[in-house]
Amino acid sequence: MNEKIKVVVLACGQALPEPQGLRDSLAGAGLAARVVAEPCSSKIEVYQLLRILAREADMVWMIGCPETACQYLEGSSRMSKRVAYAQNYLIELNLEPQRLGMSIIAPGDAGVLKGVIAQIAEMAQVLGPLAFHAAGLAAKESTQ
C-alpha cells in the first residue's frame, strides 16, 4: 500500500541543505515523495499546505531549524503555529491532523534526519492514502 502514498516535504534550505537525499530516502521507504526547498519555513502559508493536500499529497511535512537557530529569527516558531492552525482545518474536515506534520532539524544533523524519515514513513503507514486520492479524485487548480 505504501507506494501509493504521496508525501510532499517543504524544507527550510538551512535545515536541509541537500533535499535530494531526503527524497531518495523516502522513495526507499516506499513513498512517492516530493521535496521542496524553501528559503525559510516561515515562508510556507496555511493555504499552501491545504492546497497540496487537496491536489496531490496524502501527507505534507514541514522541516525547519531549531527556533534559536532560525536565520530569520521567528521562522520556526511561525512554522509550528501555522501547522497547528492548518491541523485545525483538517479536524474540521474530519481528516487526521497528523497528515500535516513537522520536524525540527539542526543543519547537518544526519541522525535526527534519519529519525524524521522513519517518523514520516511510519505515519504514512498508519494513515494510508487519502480516500479521495485513492479514488482518483483531486482538486482542480483554482484560478484567479
Added chain:
Amino acid sequence: MIVGTRKALAEIQGMVSGYDRILLAGCDTCVAECAAGGKKEVAEMAAALQLLFCQAGQSKDIREVSVDRQCIHEFLLDVVAAAEQADAVVSLACGAGVQALASLLPHTPVFPGLNTLFIGETAQRGLWLENCRGCGDCVLGDTAGICPVSRCAKVLSNGPCGGAKEGLCEINISLKLDPPAPCAWLQIYDRLKALDQLDRLMVMRPPKDWSKAHSSGPRRVVRPDQQA
C-alpha cells in the same frame, strides 16, 4: 476596521453544495487585516472547500478573486467580471461588502463566508478588539478617547459598576479572557487623570439617545455635495 471571522466550512458547504462553479471573493482591506477575508484567506478557503468536496466525492470548479474593497461598487468590477463564469459567489467581505456585491449580481446568488463581528482595532499581532459600535452619538470627547459603549460590558455612561477587580472587568471571571479585558471606566479615569481632566467625570451624562444607533431602522448618510 471591520472585524470578522470565517464561517464553519460545513455551513459554507451547505450554502453552495448545489452549485458546480463557485467563486470565492476576498476583500483586501479590513477583513484582510484581521486575517479572515483577504487574498490568503480566500486561498485557504478554496483549498479547504476543495478538500471538503473531494471527500464528498464531488468535483467543484472553485475560483478565487480578491479586490481592495467590496463595499465600493467601482472596486467590485473585477468580481462582477469573474462572477460571469460562476454559478454562485461566496464573499469573504464584511456584511456590507456581501450586500454591495449582491446588488451588482442580480442573477447570481451571493453567500457570506464570514460572520461580521465589530468595528475594532488591531491591538497586537493576532488580537483584534472591539472598540466602536457605531452608536451614532460619539462620547469619546468626554471619555478620554476610550469608548464606554463598546468597551464597558454594561455600556455604562457615568462611571464603573463596582464589579471590577484589580483593574479588570468582571466578565473575565466567567469568560476567562486572555489577555483579560480591563475595566474601561478605570482606563477612562486613568487617562483623564493623566490629562488633568478629571473634572469631566463630574458632568452627569443623560441617558444615551439610542435613536441615533439602530433603533430607528437602517441609517443613512446623505451628502448632496458628494452626489452626482
